Amino acid sequence: MTDSTASRPTPSLGGGSRSAALIAKGLARRRAAEKRFRAYGLVAILLALGFLILLLGTIFGNGYSAFSQTHMRLNIEFAQDILDPDGTGDPKILAQGDYQALAKAALRKAFPDVKTRREKRSLYQLVSGDAAYELQRMVLADPSLVGQTRAVWLTASDEIDMLQKGNVATDQPESQRRIKDNELAWVTALDKQGAIERKFNTRFFTGGDSRDPEIAGVWGAVVGSFFTLTVTLVLAFPLGVMAALYLEEFAPKNRWTNLVEVNINNLAAVPSIVFGLLGLAVFLNFLHLPRSAPIVGGIVLALMTLPTVIIAARASLQAVPPSIREAALGIGASKLQTVTDHVLPLAMPGVLTGTIIGMARALGESAPLLMIGMVAFIVDIPKSPFDPATVLPVQVYLWADSPERAFLERTSAAIIVLLAFLIVMNLSAIILRKKFERRW
């Protein structure tokens, strides 16, 4: 309100027209202020949403291309004298063959005019370092290939992949590019023959981590996340529900209960990295549990998620009307029977929703896991919760630190995978709530 209207006492009839004029004078300004204020609010919301869209847009824009991978067709001669000179057909001997040489020979044959050592070396860089293993797998799967010549699609190196995806500025002077003119010419030549193609990147979804971006995959991290979250769920869900049941249904109202409640609320707001410090000091240094293992990560995340689960479970227990309890007690059920047979089943949808949301938070959490060594570079897919592993968000962190341009794309793609999991979890929580929500 402006001063002119606020400070004056209600005018008598005589002064009415004067104050009405004053009000009318200020009205335009006040209406404009009203509009401005409203616009500020709208701008704030749009700003926040704009950030969200920019964030998601950047990630998707950078990441979607990682779902395809450049491959290169080469005529590979599975030379008998390189792979199996004695013609034994023994898989052990076949496994030790120099498959790198096969790929190199095929490249030399494709570009016969490459002569100097230096040029040859950069020519060999066109295919991924993994090409040898791809050829090895092919031969081991089908030993009859030995002695034949086949056109084989091999994974291209990450630099060629980036070039094909338009991430290399070819108009820059040669000295500022990682891909030199001669490499460009080779790639163009292969491209003209139709020997370069982008295929769906299955490796990304089935492979473990790697130093070579073109063969690095998220599967190891997904499995690590799965084991970690399983441990978290197995611990946090029953303990959380039990604690909520005790506090909500049985606990006497005294100072101790009050302390526990305050404590749970505070624990929910403790920075996650502090839980990591707890895990490091207690589980690794004191109890000597294995480093980098999902079991420890799961325990730490369970302690972190527990308050969330307890708070959600208590809220949904509270929502069950007392008449249900009274009816059960009235027909002779004990207090525990009332709770386990009537109250808890009715509260379960809410409890589950809260648990899923807590799990989603745990899935995206990485700071405490850095503390307990789940940041190691791990190529193998973990087989149990005791194996060294990493989790999806930590994989994102690790890849984000890598200098190769191709890892930028992989990082974004890993984020997309992570977000996809989060969306699925949150959607299921919403559906659960919509479907089973009861109003009493």
Next chain:
Amino acid sequence: MQHVVLVLVLLGLTYAGYQMGRRRAVTVSADRGEGLHSLPGYYGLYLVIWCALPAFALLGIWLAFETSIVTYLAIDALPADRRILTPAQLSLLINDIRNIAAGDIASGKADATIRAAAERYQSLETASFAAMAVISIAVAAVGIALGRRRIAPALRARNSVERTIMGFLFAASVIAVITTIGIVLSLVFEAARFFEQVPITEFLFGLQWSPQIALREDQVASAGAFGAVPIFAGTALISAIALAVAVPVGLLSAIYMAEYASSRVRSFAKPALEILAGIPTVVYGFFAALTIAPLLRDTGADFGLSIASESALAAGLVMGIMIIPFVSSLSDDVITAVPQALREGSYGLGATQSETILRVVLPAALPGIVGSILLAASRAIGETMIVVMAAGLTAKLTANPFEAVTTVTVQIVTLLVGDQEFDSPKTLAAFALGLALFVVTLCLNVIAFRVVQKYREIYD
């Protein structure tokens, strides 16, 4: 694998115990012609408690101590000259022995004593497992037998089962307290070891922070490099930038959603804002380092400003985006909770809607809003991944948002990720920083909860 089998066997026994207890109760009551005190199922559960509780407790204790005892015995059997080692060498040796015993690395490279130790380790492990299996199964069986003898129609099975369950429920509720105690103890304990080596006054008031140098004792700076003031200042700077973004945006969004927006807009905008809180922080960190920081650097360069690529501004801005929902969500709740009568009174006096909001609704909701801002601040101070990925590593005492500063959480991560030596002040410093972080965020949270609660008392 064999442990899983053992657990399955015990579970099988437990199930058998349940059935046995049920049946026993029914037959006993039929034989004696007396009615049972509880439902037959409770007698089953009664036996389950007798069978499973001691057996699994034994299993847990055994597993907790097995590794260290077996290791001790294996090391004890080594020739004397191999035992005189520094702790680091010893742990390396133990690792070798364990790896060979587990068959993870080829034993060909190891020397004979280690191989012998590994064999001993393996046989000890096998023996230990066998003993554990036999004893735990025996305990379970004895438990069933003892419990079964006690089953009688007059036995108050339900009461004792419920008492046990209640004990478990109580224990579960105590875990949160134990966690807090664990956090406090581990932080205080390690921090105390740090303050033995570095005086607390220096940590709190020193202006120089260079923990990496302190490992080399010949360096001049090694004694005076643990002053945490630049780190606290950096944390405060980044958090302040974050709040400068989040408070206006969050508060105005909350006001718009609570007072102006139609229910359709609201039902769309509120969850959309909450998405910001659901996105993992590592994604924000990546976004800050990849998009915002270069953007700021280039824009700054266009205007002739030199903005570091790890500037406090980039990290603070993105962190501000992250905490928008923390401000908006709680503020929205408290604004909605202001009684409608207050607004109508204000309209009745001729105030416009914005005048009502600014002079009536906001003052009434102020405690809640302050609470939400405090919670957001505590979030910002404790946030790790964004600053680890987007803020600097070197501690610099500056208030210039264009320079790179470091924060408490960044330092904790850099000090603890990688090689660790648990008696060097470098590693222990992380715990001292952790303690400071814990205390500050705890204070903020407690004040915030207090403020919010006080508000509720007035308007409920």
